[in-house]
Amino acid sequence: xxxxxxxxxxxxxxxxxxxxxxxxxxxxxxxxxxxxxxxxxxxxxxxxxxxxxxxxxxxxxxxxxxxxxxxxxxxxxxxxxxxxxxxxxxxxxxxxxxxxxxxxxxxxxxxxxxxxxxxxxxxxxxxxxxxxxxxxxxxxxx
Numbered sequence: 048x049x050x051x052x053x054x055x056x057x058x059x060x061x062x063x064x065x066x067x068x069x070x071x072x073x074x075x076x077x078x079x080x081x082x083x084x085x086x087x088x089x090x091x092x093x094x095x096x097x098x099x100x101x102x103x104x105x106x107x108x109x110x111x112x113x114x115x116x117x118x119x120x121x122x123x124x125x126x127x128x129x130x131x132x133x134x135x136x137x138x139x140x141x142x143x144x145x146x147x148x149x150x151x152x153x154x155x156x157x158x159x160x161x162x163x164x165x166x167x168x169x170x171x172x173x174x175x176x177x178x179x180x181x182x183x184x185x186x187x188x189x
Contacts, residue, residue, distance in 0.1 A: 077117060078142070078178040080168055083107035085184065086151065096187050099156055105164045106151035107182055111142035119178060121150040122167040125186075128160055137172065156188035 085093040086104045097103055105125075111117045118141045125134040136152045156162065164184040170176040 075177055075180055077111070077113055077170075078119065078168055079110045079112055080107050080166065080179040080182050081110075082149070083166055083182040083184055085164075085186065095185055096189065097156065099159050099188050101188075102153055102155045103186075104151035104153050105166065105184065106149050107166050108147055108149045109142070109168050109179070110147040111145055114144050116144060117142050117178065118170055120167075120169045120172050121152075122169065123152045123154075124165045124167070125154055126163050126165070127158075128162070133162070139172075156186070159189045160187075162186040162188060 084106060085095070085097065086106055087093055088102060088104070090104075093103060105123045107121075109119065109121065111119075118139070120137050120139045122137040123134070124132055127133050134154050136154075138150045138152065140148065140150070142148055154164075162185075164186060166182040166184070167177065168179045170178055
């Protein structure tokens, strides 16, 4: 009887852990961001060196890693070498389960220098719940 009770308790605990949202996907694992890069208007990948007044797209592939749909906001913040924000933009949408999408935002540097594009993927602008870690690109405009 005691052996059956111990087995019942162990199985019940395992079921509760698996079905408990506290043991689900952690907030920063609800989506994956990778393949962040600069592309030109034709979609060809550029290096980190670009020209002043050259329009580029800052893109990354985001993938929903969940069994459920996920709303998202793709945010790009560009800072100059003095840590001053020179551009901020975002695109919002929804990803179905396991769907991937590569949003992009355009930017044209007006001055030469070193810039850093920070890419965030949040659930909403209001709640600001990060779905992934931040990705960063270094951009050198000359």
